[in-house]
Amino acid sequence: MPFQEDFLIEQFMDKHENDIKYNMGETCCYSLNLNELSSLTGESFEFDQNMRLTYGSIWGTPVLRDLVAKIHSSDEIQLTADNVLITNGAIGANFLVHYTAAGPGDHIICVDPTYQQLSSVPSMFGADVELLHLEAEDGYTPNIQKLKSKVRANTKYIVLNNPNNPLGSVISTEKMTEIIDYAERNEIFIVCDEVYSPLFHSSExxxxxxxxxxxxxxxxxxxxxxxxxxxxxxxxxxxxxxxLKQAASRRDFNTISVSIIDDYISQYILKHRNAVLKRNFDLCRKNLMIMKDFINSSNGKFSFVHEPEGGSVCLLRIAGVDDTDSFAVKLATEFKVLCAPGECFGVPGTLRIGYGNSTEDLVEGLKILKLAYDKTYTK
Ligand SMILES: Cc1ncc(COP(=O)(O)O)c(C=O)c1O
Known part of the structure; x- marks a missing residue:
């Protein structure tokens, strides 16, 4: 059996997310129900009662794959359904990518901090994973010189995350082009987790x-x-x-295909993606203003590690607190507010806040965060 690390953030969330009142730990833009979707899109969701409950198309339906291809297309380069493999979440997609690509003898460079899966899974498959630490002076995006200095003869691929979880930093097209050009000259490819895209609410x-x-x-x-x-x-x-063919062939051994019900609902949402994205851009921008007001009136107790430019999460530095793991447990168990400890991302002294949650959860959660901090750390 390959050695598998504990997935810190998923274990923390699993332990605490069901017994809290205000959720600032979830990373998604406030989840929708089908009634809300109908009002947003102006078209009610109808299930096709005649749909046979088969395995469906193994790669995902051509309709859905085409909708996903459009998301990743531009006027210059149009992608099609053939460029898309549907998976069980981005977590299934990432797992499959590394399962397909990583093995003993491979050297892989992965940005840090990021979602732990992106470094732990290739390492589980026997690759030598080296972390590329993101720094404030680079806007928490990869430093090209440092990246170049890490490349070895056996470097196979570089793992990026744009926008970044937990920082909310964004790699611009210019920087991404520079990284890709360098990588290609050295026969290295790029794996980019774009699960928070296109939430670029505060950047181009x-x-x-x-x-x-x-x-x-x-x-x-x-x-x-x-x-x-x-x-x-x-x-x-x-x-x-x-x-994609190699990945699909590996996937035959575990999930075969994705549920046709999930495929069907996803088609409906992506057909109306602009309405959903407008709702979520508005939500993130409004909630980010609330975060900024909270920070500005906190007398330095709370500050952004990096003011987020995209995505729905950010890291908040908590003044004078080193052990934010214990503080996050206390917040969840005594104060019923969920925030993820920065320790899950190797950044102690911080909490990750999902500001894409409902405005009510954020407003009430931040009030309680301040109260809990004052009670615990100020005399
Ligand atoms: C960077 C990143 N990738 C992948 C995932 C998994 O997403 P999904 O819910 O699509 O499986 C997450 C979830 O938090 C994430 O933050």
């Missing part, structure tokens, strides 16, 4: 990495920007069709 929208090279592998899902984590549907998008 960069191009999807698969627009910039025919060797980039991109993952995404319905969970964050489309507020539908419960359908557990994600995707791998690439112009490298051989890679």
């Amino acid at each position: 929208q960069p191009k999807s990495a698969c627009q910039l090279s025919n060797r980039c592998i991109v993952t995404g899902s319905m969970s964050k920007a489309y507020s539908a984590a419960g359908v557990r549907l994600g995707w791998i998008v690439s112009r490298d069709k051989d890679f």
